[in-house]
Amino acid sequence: MALKYRVRAFKTDTLNRLRYGPEAPRYAERVWIDPAACSRYIEAADLAARMGTGSRQLSGRVVKQWPTDLEQSFDRHPKLSYCWAHWRDGQSWEEAGAIEFMMSRIRVSPTGITDQCRTREDVIRRFETLETIWKDARSRGVIASQGELYPENFREVGGILMHLAPGGEPVFSGAGCHRFAIAMLLGSPFPAQLGCVHVSALPMLQGLRRRG
Secondary structure, eight states: OHHHHHHHHHHHHHHHHHHHOTTOOOTTOEEEEOGGGOOEEEOHHHHHHHHTSOTGGGTTOEESSOOGGGEEEGGGOHHHHHHHHHHTTOOOHHHHTHHHHHHHHHHHOTTSOBTTBOSHHHHHHHHHHHHHHHHHHHHHTSOOOHHHHOTTOOTTTTSOEEEEOGGGOEEEOSTTHHHHHHHHHHOSOEEEEEEEEEGGGHHHHHHHTSOO
């Protein structure tokens, strides 16, 4: 798997350096995002359909046309809504609609699997794992980076994926929903995998590489 990411990185990094210089975006690089600057997301499937490739494959790509029409407010995202209803408002996962949401996704999945879950028991175990992540992040005050979790991880592959819209506004990609929900509740700058970058956001990138 690491070879796949290294090949992508070589292609993206090389092309970007040629076009935009030594401070150009890199594939899967880590950036630090201020939760207070986040207010919108783009559904991963919508962006994939528009761009012709998955959101994570877009990491580091510089774009000149921004899909403003695909942006949505957080209250339209079911996973974010049930996470905040649980961790912020004190509802159980069941009351927040999380269990039923996951079961509905499993029922319509062609493989019968969603987020590695096949059964209600799988779903319950998944939310137990999320509780552990929440408790760890709350004690730290920040979400752990991929490198902290997995020392052999390539850059920030698998982290919360954040795109940079015109002017450098961070836009959530839909990848890493539960961790993003936690990061927003904690309120501290969090590590993220860089998504695609609007050309006007390039001057802001260097500042985002430093932990806030």
